[in-house]
Amino acid sequence: MTSSLPNIIKKTEGFVLGLFNEKGSSQLLFHDYRRASEIATLIQDIGNFSGYNEFSTETEVAKISSWFLACGKLLNYGAPLESAKEQASAFLLQENYPNELATKVIRCMTKASQADTPTTPEDQLLHDAQLAYWSTSNNMRLAPLMRLEEELILGRKYGILEWEEKHLDMLLKSKFFTPYGQMLFTPILNQNIIDQKKRTDNIALKSKVKKDREHQLLRKYQGIEPKIPQRGAQTFFRAVYQNHIQLSAIADNKANMMTGINTILVSVVISIITYSTIIYDVPRTTMPLAIFLLTALVSLIFSVASASPRVTKKNKKGANIMDARKNIAFFGNFSNMSLEEFEEAMDAMLRNDELVYGNMSRDLYYLGKTLDKKYKLLRLSYHIFLGGFIISVLLFSYIAFS
Numbered sequence: 542m543t544s545s546l547p548n549i550i551k552k553t554e555g556f557v558l559g560l561f562n563e564k565g566s567s568q569l570l571f572h573d574y575r576r577a578s579e580i581a582t583l584i585q586d587i588g589n590f591s592g593y594n595e596f597s598t599e600t601e602v603a604k605i606s607s608w609f610l611a612c613g614k615l616l617n618y619g620a621p622l623e624s625a626k627e628q629a630s631a632f633l634l635q636e637n638y639p640n641e642l643a644t645k646v647i648r649c650m651t652k653a654s655q656a657d658t659p660t661t662p663e664d665q666l667l668h669d670a671q672l673a674y675w676s677t678s679n680n681m682r683l684a685p686l687m688r689l690e691e692e693l694i695l696g697r698k699y700g701i702l703e704w705e706e707k708h709l710d711m712l713l714k715s716k717f718f719t720p721y722g723q724m725l726f727t728p729i730l731n732q733n734i735i736d737q738k739k740r741t742d743n744i745a746l747k748s749k750v751k752k753d754r755e756h757q758l759l760r761k762y763q764g765i766e767p768k769i770p771q772r773g774a775q776t777f778f779r780a781v782y783q784n785h786i787q788l789s790a791i792a793d794n795k796a797n798m799m800t801g802i803n804t805i806l807v808s809v810v811i812s813i814i815t816y817s818t819i820i821y822d823v824p825r826t827t828m829p830l831a832i833f834l835l836t837a838l839v840s841l842i843f844s845v846a847s848a849s850p851r852v853t854k855k856n857k858k859g860a861n862i863m864d865a866r867k868n869i870a871f872f873g874n875f876s877n878m879s880l881e882e883f884e885e886a887m888d889a890m891l892r893n894d895e896l897v898y899g900n901m902s903r904d905l906y907y908l909g910k911t912l913d914k915k916y917k918l919l920r921l922s923y924h925i926f927l928g929g930f931i932i933s934v935l936l937f938s939y940i941a942f943s
C-alpha cells in the first residue's frame with residue numbers, strides 16, 4: 542500500500558523540528574533531534590530490505606510514530622507517551638490524515654513505549670530501528686548519555702556498577718524481529734553484550750577490591766608500626782600505664798587510710814557503748830552515737846570494697862583461640878587457658894602488630910574502668926564518713942549545751 546498523503550513525512554519532520562527549536566533543552570542529551578532523525582533513517586533502511594519502500598504505509602506509519610515519540614520526552618519527560626499521542630492526534634487531524642492510519646500511528650507509538658512484542662510490520666520497523674540506534678555500534682558512546690540525562694532531568698542517581706548492570710540487563714532482553722535486523726544487527730548486539738558483560742564484571746571486581754581495601758583501612762591499629770615510630774608508641778603506652786598504676790596506688794592508699802580510721806572509730810564507739818554507762822546516764826547520747834557508728838560502718842564497707850582486688854575475665858574457659866588472642870595482656874583473661882592455648886595465642890599476637898596494640902589498648906581501657914569504680918566507691922566512703930561525723934558532732938554539741 543502506498544502513502545496516502547504526499548509530503549506527510551516532510552511535514553512531520555518540520556513540525557517536530559519546530560518543537561525542538563521552541564522547547565529544546567540542553568539536558569536532553571540522548572533523546573534529541575539527531576536521535577529522532579537517525580531512527581527515521583534506520584526505519585527507511587530496514588523497510589527497504591524488508592520490501593517496504595519509502596512510500597509504503599508501513600514505513601510511513603513507523604516514521605510518523607518515531608518522530609512524535611521523539612518529541613514526547615521533550616514535552617513531558619515523566620509521561621512522554623501521553624504528550625506524544627496528543628501532539629500526533631492534533632497534527633494528523635489538522636493534516637486530514639486518514640483515521641485508520643492515524644489509529645495505527647497511535648497504536649504503534651503505544652506498543653513501542655510499553656516495550657510490547659511487535660506484531661504488525663510498522664511495529665517491527667519502529668522497534669528494530671529504536672533498538673539498533675542504542676544497542677549496536679553506538680552502544681558504548683550513548684549509554685553514558687542516557688544515564689546523565691536521567692540524572693539531570695529526573696534527579697535519579699545511579700552508581701557506576703548499578704548502571705552497568707542495568708544496561709547489561711537491557712541488552713540481554715533485546716531482540717530484533719525484522720530480517721534486516723536479525724541479519725545485520727543481531728551479531729553486533731551479541732558482541733556488545735559480551736563487551737558489556739566484561740565491562741560490568743570488571744567494574745564489579747574493582748568495586749569489590751575497593752570495598753575490601755576500605756574494610757582493611759577501617760581495621761583498628763592497622764599499619765601503626767610503619768606510620769608511628771616504635772619508640773614513640775612504646776613511650777606513649779609506658780607513660781599512660783604508669784599514670785594509671787600511680788592513680789590506682791593512690792586510690793588504694795586512700796582506701797587503706799579510710800579503712801584504718803573507720804575501724805578504729807567503730808572499735809572505740811563499740812567500747813564506749815559496751816563498757817561505759819554514758820548511754821544510761823545521758824540517754825540522749827544514744828542517737829548521735831548510733832549515727833556515728835552506722836555511718837562509720839558504711840564508710841568502712843565502701844573503703845574496703847574500693848581496695849578489694851578486681852580481676853576481669855574476658856576469655857571464658859574453652860573460648861575460641863582466635864577470640865582469646867585479643868585479650869591476653871591481663872592475667873585474669875588467660876588464667877583459664879592451658880599453657881598450649883596461651884602460647885598459641887601469644888605467638889599469634891606477637892606476630893601481628895594490630896593484635897599487640899589492640900591488646901594493650903583493651904587492657905588500658907579495662908584498667909581505666911577499674912580505676913573509675915575504685916574512685917567512685919572511695920568518694921562515697923569519704924562523703925558518708927564526713928556526713929556522719931558532722932551530724933554526730935552537731936547532735937553532741939546540742940546535747941552538751943542544752
